[in-house]
Amino acid sequence: MTTTTIACIGCGNMGGAMLGGWLHQAQEKGYVLRGMTRTPSRAAALVERGLQLLPTAREAVQGADVVILAVKPYQAEAVLRDVAPVLPQNSVVVSVAAGLSLERLRQALADRCPVVRCMPNTPAVVGQGIFALCFDHPALQESQKEAVRRLFASLGMVLDLPESKFTAFSALVGAGPAYVFQMMQGLVQAGVTQGFPRAQARDLVTALFAGCACMAARQDTPLMELRDQVCSPAGLTIAGVNVLDRAGLSGLLVDAVLAAEERGRQMETE
Ligand SMILES: NC(=O)c1ccc[n+]([C@@H]2O[C@H](COP(=O)([O-])OP(=O)(O)OC[C@H]3O[C@@H](n4cnc5c(N)ncnc54)[C@H](OP(=O)(O)O)[C@@H]3O)[C@@H](O)[C@H]2O)c1
CATH class of the missing domain: 1.10.3730.10 (ProC C-terminal domain-like)
Known part of the structure:
Protein backbone atom coordinates (compact mmCIF):
# COMPACT_ATOMS: atom_id res chain seq x y z
CA MET A 1 0.00 0.00 0.00
CA THR A 2 1.32 3.50 -0.80
CA THR A 3 1.56 5.70 2.26
CA THR A 4 0.68 9.39 2.58
CA THR A 5 2.61 11.39 5.16
CA ILE A 6 0.51 14.17 6.65
CA ALA A 7 2.09 16.81 8.89
CA CYS A 8 -0.27 19.03 10.88
CA ILE A 9 1.08 22.27 12.40
CA GLY A 10 -1.24 23.34 15.21
CA CYS A 11 -3.10 20.57 17.05
CA GLY A 12 -5.85 22.62 18.73
CA ASN A 13 -9.60 22.33 18.12
CA MET A 14 -9.61 22.07 14.33
CA GLY A 15 -6.17 20.47 13.86
CA GLY A 16 -6.95 17.97 16.62
CA ALA A 17 -10.38 17.17 15.13
CA MET A 18 -8.92 16.47 11.68
CA LEU A 19 -6.02 14.42 13.09
CA GLY A 20 -8.49 12.45 15.23
CA GLY A 21 -10.49 11.52 12.11
CA TRP A 22 -7.40 10.57 10.08
CA LEU A 23 -5.84 8.57 12.94
CA HIS A 24 -9.02 6.50 13.02
CA GLN A 25 -8.41 5.43 9.39
CA ALA A 26 -4.59 5.54 9.35
CA GLN A 27 -3.97 1.80 9.02
CA GLU A 28 -6.67 1.18 6.44
CA LYS A 29 -5.69 4.16 4.26
CA GLY A 30 -1.91 4.16 4.77
CA TYR A 31 -1.71 7.56 6.48
CA VAL A 32 1.42 8.41 8.47
CA LEU A 33 0.44 11.22 10.84
CA ARG A 34 2.82 13.77 12.25
CA GLY A 35 2.05 16.80 14.34
CA MET A 36 3.69 19.81 15.88
CA THR A 37 1.98 22.17 18.27
CA ARG A 38 3.02 24.95 20.65
CA THR A 39 1.73 23.24 23.81
CA PRO A 40 2.57 19.52 23.38
CA SER A 41 0.36 18.43 26.31
CA ARG A 42 -2.70 19.45 24.22
CA ALA A 43 -1.84 16.66 21.78
CA ALA A 44 -1.32 13.93 24.43
CA ALA A 45 -4.52 12.05 23.54
CA LEU A 46 -3.58 12.09 19.83
CA VAL A 47 -0.09 10.78 20.61
CA GLU A 48 -1.67 7.89 22.51
CA ARG A 49 -3.59 7.06 19.33
CA GLY A 50 -0.45 7.02 17.15
CA LEU A 51 0.40 10.64 16.26
CA GLN A 52 4.14 11.27 15.95
CA LEU A 53 4.66 14.60 17.72
CA LEU A 54 7.79 16.50 16.65
CA PRO A 55 9.46 19.34 18.51
CA THR A 56 9.63 21.79 15.59
CA ALA A 57 7.50 22.56 12.55
CA ARG A 58 10.57 22.19 10.33
CA GLU A 59 11.11 18.61 11.52
CA ALA A 60 7.41 17.80 11.14
CA VAL A 61 7.17 18.88 7.49
CA GLN A 62 10.32 17.12 6.27
CA GLY A 63 9.33 14.44 3.75
CA ALA A 64 5.61 15.22 4.15
CA ASP A 65 3.23 14.76 1.20
CA VAL A 66 0.58 17.06 2.70
CA VAL A 67 1.15 19.79 5.29
CA ILE A 68 -1.95 21.00 7.15
CA LEU A 69 -1.73 24.50 8.59
CA ALA A 70 -4.15 24.70 11.54
CA VAL A 71 -2.85 27.58 13.68
CA LYS A 72 -4.82 30.83 14.18
CA PRO A 73 -4.87 33.08 11.11
CA TYR A 74 -2.58 35.70 12.71
CA GLN A 75 0.04 33.00 13.44
CA ALA A 76 -0.10 31.30 10.05
CA GLU A 77 2.21 33.40 7.88
CA ALA A 78 5.08 33.24 10.40
CA VAL A 79 4.79 29.42 10.48
CA LEU A 80 4.84 29.24 6.66
CA ARG A 81 7.85 31.55 6.38
CA ASP A 82 9.66 29.35 8.92
CA VAL A 83 9.00 26.00 7.18
CA ALA A 84 9.14 27.16 3.52
CA PRO A 85 12.87 26.49 3.02
CA VAL A 86 12.57 22.84 4.13
CA LEU A 87 9.24 21.94 2.49
CA PRO A 88 9.56 19.17 -0.10
CA GLN A 89 8.83 20.74 -3.50
CA ASN A 90 6.38 17.94 -4.36
CA SER A 91 4.38 18.52 -1.17
CA VAL A 92 1.17 20.49 -0.92
CA VAL A 93 0.18 22.82 1.92
CA VAL A 94 -3.48 22.99 2.99
CA SER A 95 -4.40 26.02 5.10
CA VAL A 96 -7.60 26.07 7.17
CA ALA A 97 -6.86 29.60 8.46
CA ALA A 98 -10.07 31.60 8.08
CA GLY A 99 -9.83 34.71 5.91
CA LEU A 100 -6.16 34.25 4.93
CA SER A 101 -6.06 34.68 1.14
CA LEU A 102 -4.30 32.45 -1.32
CA GLU A 103 -2.15 35.42 -2.34
CA ARG A 104 -0.88 35.91 1.22
CA LEU A 105 -0.32 32.17 1.70
CA ARG A 106 1.68 32.06 -1.55
CA GLN A 107 3.77 35.04 -0.50
CA ALA A 108 4.55 33.53 2.91
CA LEU A 109 5.57 30.27 1.20
CA ALA A 110 7.57 32.13 -1.46
CA ASP A 111 5.84 29.75 -3.90
CA ARG A 112 8.01 26.90 -2.63
CA CYS A 113 5.12 24.46 -3.22
CA PRO A 114 1.42 24.74 -4.15
CA VAL A 115 -1.13 25.69 -1.50
CA VAL A 116 -4.82 24.82 -1.12
CA ARG A 117 -7.19 26.98 0.91
CA CYS A 118 -9.71 25.02 2.95
CA MET A 119 -12.71 26.24 4.95
CA PRO A 120 -14.05 23.65 7.41
CA ASN A 121 -16.97 23.83 9.81
CA THR A 122 -17.17 22.51 13.37
CA PRO A 123 -19.10 19.25 12.73
CA ALA A 124 -15.69 18.09 11.45
CA VAL A 125 -15.11 17.04 15.09
CA VAL A 126 -17.67 14.25 14.61
CA GLY A 127 -16.65 13.34 11.06
CA GLN A 128 -19.59 15.29 9.56
CA GLY A 129 -17.80 18.45 8.48
CA ILE A 130 -18.23 20.32 5.22
CA PHE A 131 -14.92 21.36 3.65
CA ALA A 132 -14.64 23.92 0.86
CA LEU A 133 -11.39 23.41 -1.04
CA CYS A 134 -9.91 26.10 -3.27
CA PHE A 135 -7.66 24.69 -5.97
CA ASP A 136 -6.94 28.04 -7.68
CA HIS A 137 -3.13 27.71 -7.29
CA PRO A 138 -1.83 27.23 -10.86
CA ALA A 139 0.99 24.83 -9.91
CA LEU A 140 -1.32 22.19 -8.40
CA GLN A 141 -1.20 18.85 -10.18
CA GLU A 142 -4.37 16.80 -10.73
CA SER A 143 -2.92 14.00 -8.58
CA GLN A 144 -2.38 16.46 -5.69
CA LYS A 145 -5.95 17.82 -5.98
CA GLU A 146 -7.31 14.28 -5.93
CA ALA A 147 -5.18 13.32 -2.92
CA VAL A 148 -6.39 16.39 -0.97
CA ARG A 149 -10.02 15.75 -1.96
CA ARG A 150 -9.75 12.13 -0.79
CA LEU A 151 -8.13 13.16 2.49
CA PHE A 152 -10.93 15.58 3.39
CA ALA A 153 -13.72 13.37 2.01
CA SER A 154 -12.73 10.93 4.75
CA LEU A 155 -13.83 13.58 7.31
CA GLY A 156 -17.13 14.68 5.74
CA MET A 157 -18.38 16.39 2.60
CA VAL A 158 -16.01 18.21 0.22
CA LEU A 159 -16.76 20.93 -2.28
CA ASP A 160 -14.38 22.44 -4.88
CA LEU A 161 -14.88 26.20 -4.65
CA PRO A 162 -13.15 29.18 -6.28
CA GLU A 163 -11.68 31.63 -3.77
CA SER A 164 -14.18 34.30 -4.86
CA LYS A 165 -16.96 32.24 -3.19
CA PHE A 166 -15.13 31.61 0.10
CA THR A 167 -16.71 34.48 2.03
CA ALA A 168 -20.20 33.42 0.92
CA PHE A 169 -19.42 29.82 1.95
CA SER A 170 -18.07 31.00 5.32
CA ALA A 171 -21.25 33.01 6.01
CA LEU A 172 -23.58 30.13 5.10
CA VAL A 173 -21.72 26.95 6.08
N1 LIG B 1 -12.53 25.93 15.24
C1 LIG B 1 -13.32 26.17 14.20
O1 LIG B 1 -14.51 26.04 14.23
C2 LIG B 1 -12.73 26.62 12.89
C3 LIG B 1 -13.57 26.72 11.76
C4 LIG B 1 -13.00 27.15 10.57
C5 LIG B 1 -11.65 27.45 10.48
N2 LIG B 1 -10.88 27.33 11.59
C6 LIG B 1 -9.45 27.70 11.50
O2 LIG B 1 -8.67 26.69 12.11
C7 LIG B 1 -7.49 27.29 12.62
C8 LIG B 1 -7.26 26.78 14.04
O3 LIG B 1 -8.37 27.19 14.84
P1 LIG B 1 -8.67 26.45 16.20
O4 LIG B 1 -10.05 26.80 16.57
O5 LIG B 1 -8.29 25.00 16.08
O6 LIG B 1 -7.63 27.19 17.16
P2 LIG B 1 -6.85 26.59 18.43
O7 LIG B 1 -7.69 25.59 19.14
O8 LIG B 1 -6.29 27.76 19.17
O9 LIG B 1 -5.64 25.78 17.76
C9 LIG B 1 -4.49 26.37 17.24
C10 LIG B 1 -3.32 25.57 17.75
O10 LIG B 1 -2.12 26.04 17.14
C11 LIG B 1 -1.12 26.08 18.14
N3 LIG B 1 -0.06 27.02 17.73
C12 LIG B 1 -0.03 28.36 17.85
N4 LIG B 1 1.09 28.87 17.31
C13 LIG B 1 1.79 27.81 16.86
C14 LIG B 1 3.04 27.68 16.22
N5 LIG B 1 3.80 28.73 15.93
N6 LIG B 1 3.45 26.43 15.88
C15 LIG B 1 2.70 25.36 16.17
N7 LIG B 1 1.51 25.41 16.80
C16 LIG B 1 1.07 26.63 17.13
C17 LIG B 1 -1.84 26.52 19.36
O11 LIG B 1 -1.07 26.22 20.49
P3 LIG B 1 -1.56 26.58 22.00
O12 LIG B 1 -2.33 25.36 22.41
O13 LIG B 1 -0.30 26.78 22.77
O14 LIG B 1 -2.40 27.83 21.91
C18 LIG B 1 -3.13 25.72 19.26
O15 LIG B 1 -3.02 24.43 19.82
C19 LIG B 1 -7.68 28.81 12.57
O16 LIG B 1 -6.87 29.35 11.57
C20 LIG B 1 -9.15 28.99 12.25
O17 LIG B 1 -9.36 30.11 11.41
C21 LIG B 1 -11.38 26.92 12.79
Missing part, protein backbone atom coordinates in the same frame (compact mmCIF):
# COMPACT_ATOMS: atom_id res chain seq x y z
CA GLY A 174 -18.77 28.02 8.28
CA ALA A 175 -21.12 30.11 10.44
CA GLY A 176 -23.98 27.64 9.85
CA PRO A 177 -23.57 25.65 13.07
CA ALA A 178 -24.25 28.86 15.05
CA TYR A 179 -27.60 29.36 13.28
CA VAL A 180 -28.58 25.72 13.70
CA PHE A 181 -27.61 25.54 17.39
CA GLN A 182 -29.54 28.75 18.04
CA MET A 183 -32.67 27.27 16.44
CA MET A 184 -32.17 24.07 18.44
CA GLN A 185 -31.81 26.10 21.63
CA GLY A 186 -35.10 27.91 20.91
CA LEU A 187 -36.92 24.60 20.53
CA VAL A 188 -35.33 23.20 23.72
CA GLN A 189 -36.58 26.33 25.51
CA ALA A 190 -40.07 25.65 24.14
CA GLY A 191 -39.90 22.06 25.42
CA VAL A 192 -38.81 23.21 28.89
CA THR A 193 -41.66 25.74 28.88
CA GLN A 194 -44.05 22.86 28.18
CA GLY A 195 -42.65 20.95 31.19
CA PHE A 196 -40.19 18.51 29.61
CA PRO A 197 -37.02 18.09 31.70
CA ARG A 198 -34.20 20.09 29.99
CA ALA A 199 -32.04 17.02 29.20
CA GLN A 200 -35.00 15.24 27.67
CA ALA A 201 -35.99 18.32 25.65
CA ARG A 202 -32.42 18.51 24.31
CA ASP A 203 -32.43 14.81 23.34
CA LEU A 204 -35.78 15.21 21.60
CA VAL A 205 -34.70 18.31 19.66
CA THR A 206 -31.36 16.73 18.68
CA ALA A 207 -33.13 13.64 17.33
CA LEU A 208 -35.63 15.92 15.54
CA PHE A 209 -32.86 17.79 13.67
CA ALA A 210 -30.95 14.56 12.87
CA GLY A 211 -34.12 12.88 11.53
CA CYS A 212 -35.13 15.87 9.39
CA ALA A 213 -31.59 16.25 8.01
CA CYS A 214 -31.64 12.57 7.09
CA MET A 215 -35.01 12.92 5.29
CA ALA A 216 -33.85 16.04 3.41
CA ALA A 217 -30.65 14.26 2.34
CA ARG A 218 -32.37 11.11 1.13
CA GLN A 219 -35.09 12.52 -1.10
CA ASP A 220 -35.53 15.15 -3.82
CA THR A 221 -38.92 16.32 -2.49
CA PRO A 222 -38.85 20.14 -2.17
CA LEU A 223 -38.37 21.26 1.44
CA MET A 224 -41.65 23.23 1.39
CA GLU A 225 -43.48 20.05 0.38
CA LEU A 226 -41.87 18.16 3.28
CA ARG A 227 -43.04 20.98 5.54
CA ASP A 228 -46.58 20.97 4.12
CA GLN A 229 -46.87 17.19 4.56
CA VAL A 230 -46.79 17.84 8.33
CA CYS A 231 -49.42 20.61 8.18
CA SER A 232 -52.91 19.02 8.15
CA PRO A 233 -55.80 21.41 7.42
CA ALA A 234 -56.99 23.09 10.63
CA GLY A 235 -54.37 21.07 12.52
CA LEU A 236 -51.90 21.97 15.23
CA THR A 237 -48.76 22.26 13.05
CA ILE A 238 -50.19 24.90 10.70
CA ALA A 239 -51.03 27.01 13.76
CA GLY A 240 -47.35 26.95 14.76
CA VAL A 241 -46.07 27.48 11.21
CA ASN A 242 -48.31 30.55 10.83
CA VAL A 243 -46.49 32.15 13.77
CA LEU A 244 -43.10 31.53 12.10
CA ASP A 245 -44.37 32.96 8.80
CA ARG A 246 -45.75 36.07 10.49
CA ALA A 247 -42.35 36.62 12.19
CA GLY A 248 -40.63 36.14 8.80
CA LEU A 249 -38.29 33.32 9.89
CA SER A 250 -37.08 32.57 6.32
CA GLY A 251 -36.36 36.25 5.67
CA LEU A 252 -34.49 36.51 8.98
CA LEU A 253 -32.25 33.60 8.03
CA VAL A 254 -31.49 35.19 4.64
CA ASP A 255 -30.66 38.49 6.40
CA ALA A 256 -28.42 36.70 8.92
CA VAL A 257 -26.36 35.00 6.21
CA LEU A 258 -26.07 38.21 4.15
CA ALA A 259 -25.01 40.21 7.26
CA ALA A 260 -22.32 37.60 8.02
CA GLU A 261 -21.10 37.76 4.41
CA GLU A 262 -20.93 41.56 4.52
CA ARG A 263 -18.95 41.43 7.78
CA GLY A 264 -16.64 38.82 6.22
CA ARG A 265 -15.91 41.16 3.27
CA GLN A 266 -15.23 44.05 5.67
CA MET A 267 -12.80 41.85 7.66
CA GLU A 268 -10.85 41.04 4.48
CA THR A 269 -9.92 44.73 4.16
CA GLU A 270 -9.03 45.33 7.86
Whole structure:
Protein backbone atom coordinates (compact mmCIF):
# COMPACT_ATOMS: atom_id res chain seq x y z
CA MET A 1 0.00 0.00 0.00
CA THR A 2 1.32 3.50 -0.80
CA THR A 3 1.56 5.70 2.26
CA THR A 4 0.68 9.39 2.58
CA THR A 5 2.61 11.39 5.16
CA ILE A 6 0.51 14.17 6.65
CA ALA A 7 2.09 16.81 8.89
CA CYS A 8 -0.27 19.03 10.88
CA ILE A 9 1.08 22.27 12.40
CA GLY A 10 -1.24 23.34 15.21
CA CYS A 11 -3.10 20.57 17.05
CA GLY A 12 -5.85 22.62 18.73
CA ASN A 13 -9.60 22.33 18.12
CA MET A 14 -9.61 22.07 14.33
CA GLY A 15 -6.17 20.47 13.86
CA GLY A 16 -6.95 17.97 16.62
CA ALA A 17 -10.38 17.17 15.13
CA MET A 18 -8.92 16.47 11.68
CA LEU A 19 -6.02 14.42 13.09
CA GLY A 20 -8.49 12.45 15.23
CA GLY A 21 -10.49 11.52 12.11
CA TRP A 22 -7.40 10.57 10.08
CA LEU A 23 -5.84 8.57 12.94
CA HIS A 24 -9.02 6.50 13.02
CA GLN A 25 -8.41 5.43 9.39
CA ALA A 26 -4.59 5.54 9.35
CA GLN A 27 -3.97 1.80 9.02
CA GLU A 28 -6.67 1.18 6.44
CA LYS A 29 -5.69 4.16 4.26
CA GLY A 30 -1.91 4.16 4.77
CA TYR A 31 -1.71 7.56 6.48
CA VAL A 32 1.42 8.41 8.47
CA LEU A 33 0.44 11.22 10.84
CA ARG A 34 2.82 13.77 12.25
CA GLY A 35 2.05 16.80 14.34
CA MET A 36 3.69 19.81 15.88
CA THR A 37 1.98 22.17 18.27
CA ARG A 38 3.02 24.95 20.65
CA THR A 39 1.73 23.24 23.81
CA PRO A 40 2.57 19.52 23.38
CA SER A 41 0.36 18.43 26.31
CA ARG A 42 -2.70 19.45 24.22
CA ALA A 43 -1.84 16.66 21.78
CA ALA A 44 -1.32 13.93 24.43
CA ALA A 45 -4.52 12.05 23.54
CA LEU A 46 -3.58 12.09 19.83
CA VAL A 47 -0.09 10.78 20.61
CA GLU A 48 -1.67 7.89 22.51
CA ARG A 49 -3.59 7.06 19.33
CA GLY A 50 -0.45 7.02 17.15
CA LEU A 51 0.40 10.64 16.26
CA GLN A 52 4.14 11.27 15.95
CA LEU A 53 4.66 14.60 17.72
CA LEU A 54 7.79 16.50 16.65
CA PRO A 55 9.46 19.34 18.51
CA THR A 56 9.63 21.79 15.59
CA ALA A 57 7.50 22.56 12.55
CA ARG A 58 10.57 22.19 10.33
CA GLU A 59 11.11 18.61 11.52
CA ALA A 60 7.41 17.80 11.14
CA VAL A 61 7.17 18.88 7.49
CA GLN A 62 10.32 17.12 6.27
CA GLY A 63 9.33 14.44 3.75
CA ALA A 64 5.61 15.22 4.15
CA ASP A 65 3.23 14.76 1.20
CA VAL A 66 0.58 17.06 2.70
CA VAL A 67 1.15 19.79 5.29
CA ILE A 68 -1.95 21.00 7.15
CA LEU A 69 -1.73 24.50 8.59
CA ALA A 70 -4.15 24.70 11.54
CA VAL A 71 -2.85 27.58 13.68
CA LYS A 72 -4.82 30.83 14.18
CA PRO A 73 -4.87 33.08 11.11
CA TYR A 74 -2.58 35.70 12.71
CA GLN A 75 0.04 33.00 13.44
CA ALA A 76 -0.10 31.30 10.05
CA GLU A 77 2.21 33.40 7.88
CA ALA A 78 5.08 33.24 10.40
CA VAL A 79 4.79 29.42 10.48
CA LEU A 80 4.84 29.24 6.66
CA ARG A 81 7.85 31.55 6.38
CA ASP A 82 9.66 29.35 8.92
CA VAL A 83 9.00 26.00 7.18
CA ALA A 84 9.14 27.16 3.52
CA PRO A 85 12.87 26.49 3.02
CA VAL A 86 12.57 22.84 4.13
CA LEU A 87 9.24 21.94 2.49
CA PRO A 88 9.56 19.17 -0.10
CA GLN A 89 8.83 20.74 -3.50
CA ASN A 90 6.38 17.94 -4.36
CA SER A 91 4.38 18.52 -1.17
CA VAL A 92 1.17 20.49 -0.92
CA VAL A 93 0.18 22.82 1.92
CA VAL A 94 -3.48 22.99 2.99
CA SER A 95 -4.40 26.02 5.10
CA VAL A 96 -7.60 26.07 7.17
CA ALA A 97 -6.86 29.60 8.46
CA ALA A 98 -10.07 31.60 8.08
CA GLY A 99 -9.83 34.71 5.91
CA LEU A 100 -6.16 34.25 4.93
CA SER A 101 -6.06 34.68 1.14
CA LEU A 102 -4.30 32.45 -1.32
CA GLU A 103 -2.15 35.42 -2.34
CA ARG A 104 -0.88 35.91 1.22
CA LEU A 105 -0.32 32.17 1.70
CA ARG A 106 1.68 32.06 -1.55
CA GLN A 107 3.77 35.04 -0.50
CA ALA A 108 4.55 33.53 2.91
CA LEU A 109 5.57 30.27 1.20
CA ALA A 110 7.57 32.13 -1.46
CA ASP A 111 5.84 29.75 -3.90
CA ARG A 112 8.01 26.90 -2.63
CA CYS A 113 5.12 24.46 -3.22
CA PRO A 114 1.42 24.74 -4.15
CA VAL A 115 -1.13 25.69 -1.50
CA VAL A 116 -4.82 24.82 -1.12
CA ARG A 117 -7.19 26.98 0.91
CA CYS A 118 -9.71 25.02 2.95
CA MET A 119 -12.71 26.24 4.95
CA PRO A 120 -14.05 23.65 7.41
CA ASN A 121 -16.97 23.83 9.81
CA THR A 122 -17.17 22.51 13.37
CA PRO A 123 -19.10 19.25 12.73
CA ALA A 124 -15.69 18.09 11.45
CA VAL A 125 -15.11 17.04 15.09
CA VAL A 126 -17.67 14.25 14.61
CA GLY A 127 -16.65 13.34 11.06
CA GLN A 128 -19.59 15.29 9.56
CA GLY A 129 -17.80 18.45 8.48
CA ILE A 130 -18.23 20.32 5.22
CA PHE A 131 -14.92 21.36 3.65
CA ALA A 132 -14.64 23.92 0.86
CA LEU A 133 -11.39 23.41 -1.04
CA CYS A 134 -9.91 26.10 -3.27
CA PHE A 135 -7.66 24.69 -5.97
CA ASP A 136 -6.94 28.04 -7.68
CA HIS A 137 -3.13 27.71 -7.29
CA PRO A 138 -1.83 27.23 -10.86
CA ALA A 139 0.99 24.83 -9.91
CA LEU A 140 -1.32 22.19 -8.40
CA GLN A 141 -1.20 18.85 -10.18
CA GLU A 142 -4.37 16.80 -10.73
CA SER A 143 -2.92 14.00 -8.58
CA GLN A 144 -2.38 16.46 -5.69
CA LYS A 145 -5.95 17.82 -5.98
CA GLU A 146 -7.31 14.28 -5.93
CA ALA A 147 -5.18 13.32 -2.92
CA VAL A 148 -6.39 16.39 -0.97
CA ARG A 149 -10.02 15.75 -1.96
CA ARG A 150 -9.75 12.13 -0.79
CA LEU A 151 -8.13 13.16 2.49
CA PHE A 152 -10.93 15.58 3.39
CA ALA A 153 -13.72 13.37 2.01
CA SER A 154 -12.73 10.93 4.75
CA LEU A 155 -13.83 13.58 7.31
CA GLY A 156 -17.13 14.68 5.74
CA MET A 157 -18.38 16.39 2.60
CA VAL A 158 -16.01 18.21 0.22
CA LEU A 159 -16.76 20.93 -2.28
CA ASP A 160 -14.38 22.44 -4.88
CA LEU A 161 -14.88 26.20 -4.65
CA PRO A 162 -13.15 29.18 -6.28
CA GLU A 163 -11.68 31.63 -3.77
CA SER A 164 -14.18 34.30 -4.86
CA LYS A 165 -16.96 32.24 -3.19
CA PHE A 166 -15.13 31.61 0.10
CA THR A 167 -16.71 34.48 2.03
CA ALA A 168 -20.20 33.42 0.92
CA PHE A 169 -19.42 29.82 1.95
CA SER A 170 -18.07 31.00 5.32
CA ALA A 171 -21.25 33.01 6.01
CA LEU A 172 -23.58 30.13 5.10
CA VAL A 173 -21.72 26.95 6.08
CA GLY A 174 -18.77 28.02 8.28
CA ALA A 175 -21.12 30.11 10.44
CA GLY A 176 -23.98 27.64 9.85
CA PRO A 177 -23.57 25.65 13.07
CA ALA A 178 -24.25 28.86 15.05
CA TYR A 179 -27.60 29.36 13.28
CA VAL A 180 -28.58 25.72 13.70
CA PHE A 181 -27.61 25.54 17.39
CA GLN A 182 -29.54 28.75 18.04
CA MET A 183 -32.67 27.27 16.44
CA MET A 184 -32.17 24.07 18.44
CA GLN A 185 -31.81 26.10 21.63
CA GLY A 186 -35.10 27.91 20.91
CA LEU A 187 -36.92 24.60 20.53
CA VAL A 188 -35.33 23.20 23.72
CA GLN A 189 -36.58 26.33 25.51
CA ALA A 190 -40.07 25.65 24.14
CA GLY A 191 -39.90 22.06 25.42
CA VAL A 192 -38.81 23.21 28.89
CA THR A 193 -41.66 25.74 28.88
CA GLN A 194 -44.05 22.86 28.18
CA GLY A 195 -42.65 20.95 31.19
CA PHE A 196 -40.19 18.51 29.61
CA PRO A 197 -37.02 18.09 31.70
CA ARG A 198 -34.20 20.09 29.99
CA ALA A 199 -32.04 17.02 29.20
CA GLN A 200 -35.00 15.24 27.67
CA ALA A 201 -35.99 18.32 25.65
CA ARG A 202 -32.42 18.51 24.31
CA ASP A 203 -32.43 14.81 23.34
CA LEU A 204 -35.78 15.21 21.60
CA VAL A 205 -34.70 18.31 19.66
CA THR A 206 -31.36 16.73 18.68
CA ALA A 207 -33.13 13.64 17.33
CA LEU A 208 -35.63 15.92 15.54
CA PHE A 209 -32.86 17.79 13.67
CA ALA A 210 -30.95 14.56 12.87
CA GLY A 211 -34.12 12.88 11.53
CA CYS A 212 -35.13 15.87 9.39
CA ALA A 213 -31.59 16.25 8.01
CA CYS A 214 -31.64 12.57 7.09
CA MET A 215 -35.01 12.92 5.29
CA ALA A 216 -33.85 16.04 3.41
CA ALA A 217 -30.65 14.26 2.34
CA ARG A 218 -32.37 11.11 1.13
CA GLN A 219 -35.09 12.52 -1.10
CA ASP A 220 -35.53 15.15 -3.82
CA THR A 221 -38.92 16.32 -2.49
CA PRO A 222 -38.85 20.14 -2.17
CA LEU A 223 -38.37 21.26 1.44
CA MET A 224 -41.65 23.23 1.39
CA GLU A 225 -43.48 20.05 0.38
CA LEU A 226 -41.87 18.16 3.28
CA ARG A 227 -43.04 20.98 5.54
CA ASP A 228 -46.58 20.97 4.12
CA GLN A 229 -46.87 17.19 4.56
CA VAL A 230 -46.79 17.84 8.33
CA CYS A 231 -49.42 20.61 8.18
CA SER A 232 -52.91 19.02 8.15
CA PRO A 233 -55.80 21.41 7.42
CA ALA A 234 -56.99 23.09 10.63
CA GLY A 235 -54.37 21.07 12.52
CA LEU A 236 -51.90 21.97 15.23
CA THR A 237 -48.76 22.26 13.05
CA ILE A 238 -50.19 24.90 10.70
CA ALA A 239 -51.03 27.01 13.76
CA GLY A 240 -47.35 26.95 14.76
CA VAL A 241 -46.07 27.48 11.21
CA ASN A 242 -48.31 30.55 10.83
CA VAL A 243 -46.49 32.15 13.77
CA LEU A 244 -43.10 31.53 12.10
CA ASP A 245 -44.37 32.96 8.80
CA ARG A 246 -45.75 36.07 10.49
CA ALA A 247 -42.35 36.62 12.19
CA GLY A 248 -40.63 36.14 8.80
CA LEU A 249 -38.29 33.32 9.89
CA SER A 250 -37.08 32.57 6.32
CA GLY A 251 -36.36 36.25 5.67
CA LEU A 252 -34.49 36.51 8.98
CA LEU A 253 -32.25 33.60 8.03
CA VAL A 254 -31.49 35.19 4.64
CA ASP A 255 -30.66 38.49 6.40
CA ALA A 256 -28.42 36.70 8.92
CA VAL A 257 -26.36 35.00 6.21
CA LEU A 258 -26.07 38.21 4.15
CA ALA A 259 -25.01 40.21 7.26
CA ALA A 260 -22.32 37.60 8.02
CA GLU A 261 -21.10 37.76 4.41
CA GLU A 262 -20.93 41.56 4.52
CA ARG A 263 -18.95 41.43 7.78
CA GLY A 264 -16.64 38.82 6.22
CA ARG A 265 -15.91 41.16 3.27
CA GLN A 266 -15.23 44.05 5.67
CA MET A 267 -12.80 41.85 7.66
CA GLU A 268 -10.85 41.04 4.48
CA THR A 269 -9.92 44.73 4.16
CA GLU A 270 -9.03 45.33 7.86
N1 LIG B 1 -12.53 25.93 15.24
C1 LIG B 1 -13.32 26.17 14.20
O1 LIG B 1 -14.51 26.04 14.23
C2 LIG B 1 -12.73 26.62 12.89
C3 LIG B 1 -13.57 26.72 11.76
C4 LIG B 1 -13.00 27.15 10.57
C5 LIG B 1 -11.65 27.45 10.48
N2 LIG B 1 -10.88 27.33 11.59
C6 LIG B 1 -9.45 27.70 11.50
O2 LIG B 1 -8.67 26.69 12.11
C7 LIG B 1 -7.49 27.29 12.62
C8 LIG B 1 -7.26 26.78 14.04
O3 LIG B 1 -8.37 27.19 14.84
P1 LIG B 1 -8.67 26.45 16.20
O4 LIG B 1 -10.05 26.80 16.57
O5 LIG B 1 -8.29 25.00 16.08
O6 LIG B 1 -7.63 27.19 17.16
P2 LIG B 1 -6.85 26.59 18.43
O7 LIG B 1 -7.69 25.59 19.14
O8 LIG B 1 -6.29 27.76 19.17
O9 LIG B 1 -5.64 25.78 17.76
C9 LIG B 1 -4.49 26.37 17.24
C10 LIG B 1 -3.32 25.57 17.75
O10 LIG B 1 -2.12 26.04 17.14
C11 LIG B 1 -1.12 26.08 18.14
N3 LIG B 1 -0.06 27.02 17.73
C12 LIG B 1 -0.03 28.36 17.85
N4 LIG B 1 1.09 28.87 17.31
C13 LIG B 1 1.79 27.81 16.86
C14 LIG B 1 3.04 27.68 16.22
N5 LIG B 1 3.80 28.73 15.93
N6 LIG B 1 3.45 26.43 15.88
C15 LIG B 1 2.70 25.36 16.17
N7 LIG B 1 1.51 25.41 16.80
C16 LIG B 1 1.07 26.63 17.13
C17 LIG B 1 -1.84 26.52 19.36
O11 LIG B 1 -1.07 26.22 20.49
P3 LIG B 1 -1.56 26.58 22.00
O12 LIG B 1 -2.33 25.36 22.41
O13 LIG B 1 -0.30 26.78 22.77
O14 LIG B 1 -2.40 27.83 21.91
C18 LIG B 1 -3.13 25.72 19.26
O15 LIG B 1 -3.02 24.43 19.82
C19 LIG B 1 -7.68 28.81 12.57
O16 LIG B 1 -6.87 29.35 11.57
C20 LIG B 1 -9.15 28.99 12.25
O17 LIG B 1 -9.36 30.11 11.41
C21 LIG B 1 -11.38 26.92 12.79
